[in-house]
Amino acid sequence: xxxxxxxxSGAYAVDALDDLERARFxxxxxxxxxxREEVAGLAETAALLAGTVEVAPPAHLKDRVMAxxxxxxxxPPQISSQPTASTTSTHPTRxxxxxxxxxxxxxxxxxxxxxxxxxxxVFHPWTDQAGQQSxxxxxxVLSAPDASRQTVALDGGAEATLYRSPSLKKAxxxxxxxxxxxxxxxxELWLQTTQGVMVPAGLMKSAGNQKFVLxxxxxxxxxxxxxxxxxxxxxxxxxxxxxxxxxGDAT
Amino acid sequence: xxxxxxxxxxxxxxxxxxGRDPALADxxxxxxxxxxxxFSSLYDATASRVHGLVLRVVRDPAQAExxxxxxxxxxxxxxxxxxxxxxxxxxxxxTIAHRKGxxxxxxxxxxxxxDTTYHRSSGAVEHDETAEAxxxxxxxxxxxxAMQKLTEVQRQAxxxxxxxGYTHTEVATMLDLPIGTAKTRIRDGLIRLRDAMGxxx
Numbered sequence: 375x376x377x378x379x380x381x382x383s384g385a386y387a388v389d390a391l392d393d394l395e396r397a398r399f400x401x402x403x404x405x406x407x408x409x410r411e412e413v414a415g416l417a418e419t420a421a422l423l424a425g426t427v428e429v430a431p432p433a434h435l436k437d438r439v440m441a442x443x444x445x446x447x448x449x450p451p452q453i454s455s456q457p458t459a460s461t462t463s464t465h466p467t468r469x470x471x472x473x474x475x476x477x478x479x480x481x482x483x484x485x486x487x488x489x490x491x492x493x494x495x496v497f498h499p500w501t502d503q504a505g506q507q508s509x510x511x512x513x514x515v516l517s518a519p520d521a522s523r524q525t526v527a528l529d530g531g532a533e534a535t536l537y538r539s540p541s542l543k544k545a546x547x548x549x550x551x552x553x554x555x556x557x558x559x560x561x562e563l564w565l566q567t568t569q570g571v572m573v574p575a576g577l578m579k580s581a582g583n584q585k586f587v588l589x590x591x592x593x594x595x596x597x598x599x600x601x602x603x604x605x606x607x608x609x610x611x612x613x614x615x616x617x618x619x620x621x622g623d624a625t
Numbered sequence: 626x627x628x629x630x631x632x633x634x635x636x637x638x639x640x641x642x643x644g645r646d647p648a649l650a651d652x653x654x655x656x657x658x659x660x661x662x663x664f665s666s667l668y669d670a671t672a673s674r675v676h677g678l679v680l681r682v683v684r685d686p687a688q689a690e691x692x693x694x695x696x697x698x699x700x701x702x703x704x705x706x707x708x709x710x711x712x713x714x715x716x717x718x719x720t721i722a723h724r725k726g727x728x729x730x731x732x733x734x735x736x737x738x739x740d741t742t743y744h745r746s747s748g749a750v751e752h753d754e755t756a757e758a759x760x761x762x763x764x765x766x767x768x769x770x771a772m773q774k775l776t777e778v779q780r781q782a783x784x785x786x787x788x789x790g791y792t793h794t795e796v797a798t799m800l801d802l803p804i805g806t807a808k809t810r811i812r813d814g815l816i817r818l819r820d821a822m823g824x825x826x
Contacts, residue, residue: 381808381809381812382808382812383812384808384809384811384812384813384814384815384816385786385792385793385807385808385811385812387815388723388783388786388787388811388815389723389724389727389786389787389790390786390787390791390792390793390796390808390811391792391793392792392794395792414711414712415819415824416812416815416816416819417712417716417720418712418713418716418819418824419815419818419819419822419824420720420723420787420815421713421715421716421719421720421723422764422768422818422822422824423768423772423783423787423788423818424674424675424677424678424681424719424722424723425674425764425765425768426765426768426769427677427678427680427681427788428673428674428677428765429673429676429677429680429681430672430673430676431672431673431676431690431693432690435672435676435690435693435694436665436668436669436672438694439668439694439697439698440661440664440665440668442694442697442698442701443661443664443697443698443701444661446698446701446702447659447702448656448657448658448659448701448702448703448704448705449702449703449705449706450705451657451705451706452705452706558728558729558732604725604728604732605728605732606728606731606732612724613699613702613703614702614703
């Protein structure tokens with residue numbers, strides 16, 4: 375295997391890669407069992423370093439945390455297609471939905487290959503330029519004869535509607551009254567391949583009413599979703615989806 | 626102290642740092658079911674670890690509190706996603722905490738510490754407070770002792786990356802290393818530390 379990229383395992387384990395390298399390495403991880411094992415061990419090792427800098431947080435922080443969690447429902451477990459014994463035996467399996475936003479680096483990395491998208495496309499910084507260029511494309515999708523649409527109601531009266539045109543191979547998200555996010559968060563869109571892996575499909579930096587063309591081949595995807603990610607976006611979802619759209623006809 | 630609490634029972638923290646921790650794993654499992662008492666215990670057992678790491682990376686106490694708070698909310702929300710087959714509970718939590726801390730410092734473009742704390746021209750990085758942040762925890766002593774077995778460059782590179790939140794490219798510049806070699810130093814340092822600590826791999 376590529377020794378150059380293999381050498382990134384340590385930097386990856388301590389979050390010392392920039393976004394591009396991280397994505398590239400995660401793609402490599404999907405294919406390299408040796409690296410996956412090494413990263414697991416190095417990440418455990420790195421966590422030991424935290425033991426040398428223990429500091430008790432102020433007492434009031436616990437009150438805040440406990441108040442926080444009282445208002446938040448824990449996520450259901452991921453129902454993996456390859457469930458591990460522990461996951462299935464110790465966690466309730468109430469969810470059977472097909473779309474899973476598994477923060478699994480290997481899966482997302484594999485997706486890059488599956489879609490046949492080059493690094494340039496996948497790691498596109500989603501500039502304003504791209505957003506502008508896609509305005510007319512958005513309208514094309516919305517008015518395409520084969521466009522399908524799904525609407526999901528979100529908390530606080532917001533709505534997200536996904537239009538998808540298999541012939542144009544594009545999907546467009548139209549939002550209404552999306553709540554503004556803190557400056558260190560961003561809405562990230564995803565397409566899920568038929569293999570079940572999540573591929574970044576762009577960052578939606580504005581709230582309110584938006585029309586946003588998802589990057590990537592929507593015809594080849596089986597679902598789309600929205601998550602809230604740290605500013606700059608993630609290469610794999612790090613939180614559960616706030617909206618999911620499953621397509622019925624992906625091939 | 627907290628370290629011992631977090632590691633007991635089920636694994637002697639001193640000899641099996643990679644040991645799966647049934648107590649923490651059980652608290653996480655119960656948290657996933659919505660058990661706030663279990664989560665309260667989980668917080669008590671791990672808050673010093675999480676906050677210490679976040680504070681070290683983020684440095685600003687107010688921001689560190691915010692990030693620690695976010696971390697625990699994330700542990701609560703995603704407790705069901707913890708897979709005991711893939712690692713120890715504390716490692717899972719600290720990996721999340723580290724990423725969040727690093728995300729915070731990297732997104733804070735106005736961060737002044739990058740300009741003031743380390744100077745490339747100085748050629749050397751101050752031996753900072755890692756060694757001084759003494760706790761009574763045996764494992765922490767072992768880690769610090771193991772860190773001394775690293776070469777100076779390995780140790781500096783690893784500390785700048787892990788505690789400083791710098792990319793390996795930035796680390797290379799800070800330490801006047803050829804670009805591309807800092808990642809190797811970080812990996813070599815981690816491997817040496819891993820082997821010294823007996824982390825299974």
